Amino acid sequence: MSAQIILPKTAPFDDDSIAGLNRILNQASETQRAWLAGYLAGLDAANASPAAPPAARPAEPLAILYATESGNSEALALDAAKLARKQGFKPTIIDFADLDVAALASHKRVIVIAATWGEGEPPARAARAYGALMSASAPALTDTTYAVLALGDSAYPDFCSVGKAIDERLEALGGRRAVERVDCDLDFEAPARDWIARSLKELAPEPVAANVVAVDFGGRVAGETSRDPVEAEVIEHVDLNSSRSSKETIHLALGFEGLAPAYEPGDALDLFPENDPVLVDEILRLTQLVDDGLRGELVTQRDVTTLSVNLVEKYAAATGHAGAKALLDEGRAREWVAGRQFVDLLEAFPATLAGEQLRALTRPLPPRAYSIASSRKEVGEEAHLLISAVRYESFGRPRAGVASTFVADRLKSGASVKVRLKPNRHFRLPENDADIIMVGPGTGVAPFRAFVQERRAVGASGRNWLFFGDRSFTHDFLYQLEWQEALAEGSLTRLDLAFSRDRPEKVYVQHRIAERRREIVDWIENGARFYVCGDANAMAKDVRAALVEAFAEVRALTPDAAEEQVAGLERSGRYLQDVY
Amino acid sequence: MTMTDKLSRNEHIKAESGYLRGAIPEELAQIVTGGITEDSQQLVKFHGMYMQDDRDLRAERTRKRLEKAYSFMIRLRIPGGVCTPEQWLKLDRIARDYANGTLRLTTRQTFQYHGVIKHNLKTTMQAIDDALLDTLAACGDVNRNVLATSNPHRSRAHKAALDLATRMSEHLLPRTSAYREIWLDGEPVVGGEEVAEPIYGKTYLPRKFKAVVAVPPDNDVDIFAHDLGFIAILDEAGEVLGWNVTVGGGMGMTHGEPDTFPRVADVMLFCEPQDALAVAEAVVTTQRDWGNRSVRKRARLKYTIEDRGLAAFRAEVERRVGKALEDPRPFSFTSTGDRYGWVEGEDGRSHLTLFIENGRLRDIPGGPSLLTGMRRIAGIHKGEFRCTANQNVIIANVDPQDRPAIEALVAEHGLTSQATALRRNAMACVAFPTCGLALAESERYLPDLVTALEERLALHGLAEDEIVIRMTGCPNGCARPYLAEIGFVGKGPGRYNLYLGAAADGTRLSKLYADDLPQEQILATLDPLFAGYAREREEAERFGDFVIRAGYVAQTFKGADFHDATGPLNRAVEAGA
Numbered sequence A: 001m002s003a004q005i006i007l008p009k010t011a012p013f014d015d016d017s018i019a020g021l022n023r024i025l026n027q028a029s030e031t032q033r034a035w036l037a038g039y040l041a042g043l044d045a046a047n048a049s050p051a052a053p054p055a056a057r058p059a060e061p062l063a064i065l066y067a068t069e070s071g072n073s074e075a076l077a078l079d080a081a082k083l084a085r086k087q088g089f090k091p092t093i094i095d096f097a098d099l100d101v102a103a104l105a106s107h108k109r110v111i112v113i114a115a116t117w118g119e120g121e122p123p124a125r126a127a128r129a130y131g132a133l134m135s136a137s138a139p140a141l142t143d144t145t146y147a148v149l150a151l152g153d154s155a156y157p158d159f160c161s162v163g164k165a166i167d168e169r170l171e172a173l174g175g176r177r178a179v180e181r182v183d184c185d186l187d188f189e190a191p192a193r194d195w196i197a198r199s200l201k202e203l204a205p206e207p208v209a210a211n212v213v214a215v216d217f218g219g220r221v222a223g224e225t226s227r228d229p230v231e232a233e234v235i236e237h238v239d240l241n242s243s244r245s246s247k248e249t250i251h252l253a254l255g256f257e258g259l260a261p262a263y264e265p266g267d268a269l270d271l272f273p274e275n276d277p278v279l280v281d282e283i284l285r286l287t288q289l290v291d292d293g294l295r296g297e298l299v300t301q302r303d304v305t306t307l308s309v310n311l312v313e314k315y316a317a318a319t320g321h322a323g324a325k326a327l328l329d330e331g332r333a334r335e336w337v338a339g340r341q342f343v344d345l346l347e348a349f350p351a352t353l354a355g356e357q358l359r360a361l362t363r364p365l366p367p368r369a370y371s372i373a374s375s376r377k378e379v380g381e382e383a384h385l386l387i388s389a390v391r392y393e394s395f396g397r398p399r400a401g402v403a404s405t406f407v408a409d410r411l412k413s414g415a416s417v418k419v420r421l422k423p424n425r426h427f428r429l430p431e432n433d434a435d436i437i438m439v440g441p442g443t444g445v446a447p448f449r450a451f452v453q454e455r456r457a458v459g460a461s462g463r464n465w466l467f468f469g470d471r472s473f474t475h476d477f478l479y480q481l482e483w484q485e486a487l488a489e490g491s492l493t494r495l496d497l498a499f500s501r502d503r504p505e506k507v508y509v510q511h512r513i514a515e516r517r518r519e520i521v522d523w524i525e526n527g528a529r530f531y532v533c534g535d536a537n538a539m540a541k542d543v544r545a546a547l548v549e550a551f552a553e554v555r556a557l558t559p560d561a562a563e564e565q566v567a568g569l570e571r572s573g574r575y576l577q578d579v580y
Numbered sequence B: 001m002t003m004t005d006k007l008s009r010n011e012h013i014k015a016e017s018g019y020l021r022g023a024i025p026e027e028l029a030q031i032v033t034g035g036i037t038e039d040s041q042q043l044v045k046f047h048g049m050y051m052q053d054d055r056d057l058r059a060e061r062t063r064k065r066l067e068k069a070y071s072f073m074i075r076l077r078i079p080g081g082v083c084t085p086e087q088w089l090k091l092d093r094i095a096r097d098y099a100n101g102t103l104r105l106t107t108r109q110t111f112q113y114h115g116v117i118k119h120n121l122k123t124t125m126q127a128i129d130d131a132l133l134d135t136l137a138a139c140g141d142v143n144r145n146v147l148a149t150s151n152p153h154r155s156r157a158h159k160a161a162l163d164l165a166t167r168m169s170e171h172l173l174p175r176t177s178a179y180r181e182i183w184l185d186g187e188p189v190v191g192g193e194e195v196a197e198p199i200y201g202k203t204y205l206p207r208k209f210k211a212v213v214a215v216p217p218d219n220d221v222d223i224f225a226h227d228l229g230f231i232a233i234l235d236e237a238g239e240v241l242g243w244n245v246t247v248g249g250g251m252g253m254t255h256g257e258p259d260t261f262p263r264v265a266d267v268m269l270f271c272e273p274q275d276a277l278a279v280a281e282a283v284v285t286t287q288r289d290w291g292n293r294s295v296r297k298r299a300r301l302k303y304t305i306e307d308r309g310l311a312a313f314r315a316e317v318e319r320r321v322g323k324a325l326e327d328p329r330p331f332s333f334t335s336t337g338d339r340y341g342w343v344e345g346e347d348g349r350s351h352l353t354l355f356i357e358n359g360r361l362r363d364i365p366g367g368p369s370l371l372t373g374m375r376r377i378a379g380i381h382k383g384e385f386r387c388t389a390n391q392n393v394i395i396a397n398v399d400p401q402d403r404p405a406i407e408a409l410v411a412e413h414g415l416t417s418q419a420t421a422l423r424r425n426a427m428a429c430v431a432f433p434t435c436g437l438a439l440a441e442s443e444r445y446l447p448d449l450v451t452a453l454e455e456r457l458a459l460h461g462l463a464e465d466e467i468v469i470r471m472t473g474c475p476n477g478c479a480r481p482y483l484a485e486i487g488f489v490g491k492g493p494g495r496y497n498l499y500l501g502a503a504a505d506g507t508r509l510s511k512l513y514a515d516d517l518p519q520e521q522i523l524a525t526l527d528p529l530f531a532g533y534a535r536e537r538e539e540a541e542r543f544g545d546f547v548i549r550a551g552y553v554a555q556t557f558k559g560a561d562f563h564d565a566t567g568p569l570n571r572a573v574e575a576g577a
Helices: A015-027 A030-047 A072-086 A101-106 A124-134 A161-172 A189-203 A277-286 A294-300 A309-319 A322-329 A333-337 A342-348 A355-361 A402-410 A442-458 A480-489 A509-515 A517-525 A539-554 A559-571 B009-015 B024-028 B038-046 B055-061 B085-097 B118-130 B155-171 B178-183 B273-290 B301-308 B310-321 B370-380 B400-412 B446-459 B519-536 B543-549 B570-574
Strands: A060-067 A089-095 A109-115 A145-151 A182-184 A230-239 A249-256 A268-272 A368-371 A382-388 A391-394 A397-400 A416-422 A436-439 A464-470 A494-499 A529-534 A575-579 B049-053 B070-075 B103-105 B111-116 B211-214 B228-234 B240-247 B266-271 B341-344 B350-354 B384-387 B393-398 B426-428 B469-472 B486-492 B495-500 B511-518
Touching: A060 A072, A060 A124, A072 A089, A072 A109, A072 A145, A072 A189, A101 A124, A109 A161, A109 A189, A124 A161, A124 A559, A124 A575, A145 A161, A145 A189, A182 A189, A249 A402, A268 A382, A277 A294, A277 A342, A294 A355, A309 A322, A309 A333, A309 A342, A309 A355, A322 A333, A368 A382, A368 A402, A368 A442, A382 A402, A382 A442, A397 A402, A436 A442, A436 A517, A442 A464, A442 A480, A442 A529, A442 A575, A464 A509, A494 A509, A509 A517, A509 A539, A517 A539, A529 A539, A539 A559, A539 A575, A559 A575, B009 B038, B024 B038, B024 B118, B024 B178, B038 B049, B049 B055, B070 B118, B085 B103, B085 B111, B085 B118, B085 B370, B085 B384, B111 B118, B118 B178, B155 B211, B155 B228, B155 B240, B155 B273, B228 B273, B240 B273, B266 B273, B266 B310, B273 B301, B273 B310, B301 B310, B350 B400, B370 B400, B393 B400, B426 B446, B446 B469, B446 B519, B486 B511, B495 B519, B511 B519, B519 B543
Parallel strands: A060 A089, A060 A109, A109 A145, A145 A182, A436 A464, A436 A529, A464 A494, A529 A575, B211 B228, B426 B469, B469 B486
Antiparallel strands: A230 A249, A230 A416, A249 A382, A268 A368, A268 A416, A391 A397, B049 B070, B070 B111, B103 B111, B228 B240, B240 B266, B341 B350, B350 B393, B384 B393, B486 B495, B495 B511
């Protein structure tokens, strides 16, 4: 019996074909295999020019650039590289964070996958290279062929603006656009896959006579993990805030049939939520639709909350509603959608819709990513999430975060929920003997619970310092008993706390950082890594500013020099953020 | 006690504390917990605070990975309960900034804060210091806040009573600098304190010690419930001739331990004004040396007097004062209550006594805004405020021209309730959710019970009768329940011991009438007695006297027979109670 044949995943076939070939080849007798080999060789020989056996053509270099905040662009870049390898490219994946813009001209073929963040900004890590690309010092790219895939969220203004700007800039620098840019919304997966395939086809070099391709047996792409959704069971569901708290933060422990997704501390899980059935019923009522299976689809599949100018346009076109049109014509739509949701549109400008129209108006319901709050080395085949229920009122209506209140209100112990691993390779623990400083107020503490668990489990010698904050010491101290234990046994070296509503003057984590500036600078200069997780809008910026200020104070630096210190930490991967 | 007796645990804690320091500073710095160790909990009492936790939240905390909802009760030392409007405004601010938004008037004529978390303790203590007040010795095994009669209609005697209370409080105050060092960032005393406590020594008293000053005929301070009391003896012009000194009163006892009992004080001797402080110090130091330091439950002065006898104790006091003192002079009290509404002093000044239900000053959403109302009054008032021993407040020395404005504020903020006679004479301790000792509800339950009792009394035509009713959540007696005509003492959740038959002037203890009574049976138990009272009482006969004369319950003559002949007598059994 001959050795088992397993074609590498990188073989130039799709996964189904590889599986099929493996099955056929492994079942084949030696005689069958020999026949097949001879047949294929003979066939080639018959069709080929009578020249000597062709030399293998070298794989074509391809630069795949990505600018990522949440990890989606990065994941797509990895997918693109995998596919490119199969098609005879030699792909190089480059994070914008590491990009040397001046060297860009040396790449003949370039794919850019760029996310737009917040109000039309590049991802924080990509900001430096993005700025260089947009500046006058950017190199001419007359020998470069490129393609840009833009990621964004149509609920925000300036949808995909970063991708658009890069696309225009590369053209202005003399580059040749291989394919038209595609702007992807939250349901980016299908259009992105499609675009990657087209781009690789367009970027492929002219066919040459060679018909044997050099095969890159590089094997598995580093860090590759299954990104298929899996079912998880809720094994613990508890609101960690006291019943007197104004907040509601759910500790959600998930169990898995068999192995948990192979997550590392720092990774996130995409959780696939369902809409509030009460809201769906109201939408059905407002559109005078009857439930013919549509209700279930709306609850589980469609985004029925997000409202954007884009959606108002589609709605006005679909219904011809004069009020909605007026909103657009008078340029008031952008202001009107702020703080409102789809249901407000239906209520303000009522129209009868067909089920198909409603489907066309709504986007697929996207999953929501939550940082994992556990380490498999401590909790085994479980994953813990920490989810803050988002509730507020606007325009006279109570509003609820889709995923967070799905978890808080409708996901009970014993229920099952679909999740998918979302790696975050840029938010990893350092080597075991390095110190870490973790700043994680509110749910931002989630990955740091994972960090401390992991370091305890592996017996890491580095020191661990946590800054935590929330509203009230008594009612909002997430995982208080666990931190007490961690301090007592030494897996947490230091803890600083900032509770904003315990006294008249508000205290936040950045104030504690200012108070501890001397020791923080000492730790960092001794090699500590500095991690920030949580609110992107205010906290992350304030914390960074506090650290710059700390360097300025402690080392008597000018503001610019102190800023450069922190920027240097960022460049060298020692100031790391996971913000949302 | 003999040298072979083993000292109680608290004695070791005190002895090793370095004059009340212990590990308090280190434990305040531990930010991950809102609590402190048991030893430190004992020590901070001397600094005026108790560690507590919100008992309503206990059940959920572990599941939520939270420790108990610890916070601190802080009790002020305000001799005689007198403070200025400026101080009131500062105390009000502290309540809203660092405590639970309420000011609690207590039976010791002072304020308590509840819900101050550990991380705000120092800031709160510094804010109290900024109001020129302190909390030193407000709790603990020391002389606590000294009461003085509040009823101001006898102005000169009241002034003398307040003066004695203040001097006694200062004279018996611990001298340790630990308070200033720990809370106010004072400099530590290098090398420790050599002669830190000339009166107390380094183990202080065996147990708490409570002192009061009364001016007959008002016994609003409940003088017989206290370790040490001074009763003003006045001449015909209303000037103080001297003081009768009482010793050995006390309320606390332990359920199921008959050698613990409440006791009314003995009237021991008469002293002239210039000897008062020396007598007070002699009583304190004798108790310091003679008190029981082995069995904490028997450590109060009342047991020392029981065990040694009043004569021996008096002789020792006289020996320490350095002279023989006269026997007590005649006096008489009429009531333990406050005089509500406006009264004029002998000096023509006006005083307004406000009834504050259970002493809790707060703003009730959609209801009276007592805290805000008092704050606004403090904003215009030029006289002073007096906390009463019945948990009420007096706006004292009102400028005649401010009277209309104050009356308007009183009306606007609901500070005058249309309270019935029963409610005005009702008093509850704090109990749930903050007090760690509570076995049953008190402050949160008594108002509803009073409402139900009012209806019953009205049916019997007794709606306007004054009956003193008091409730505590445990047998320690903060609201002095054993001196109430109707007293309830918590036994367990929803269950109370019912005591009857105390004298309305505070001179006679009650007797256990019903043991471990479910709260649903309270009305049915009392109703036949109300009916009998309505039918058979004599002219001006008080309910507490009636139940004894009519044969419902046995009389308690002294503390030591408190536990004898308990339960309903034949008469009550015949009545179907």
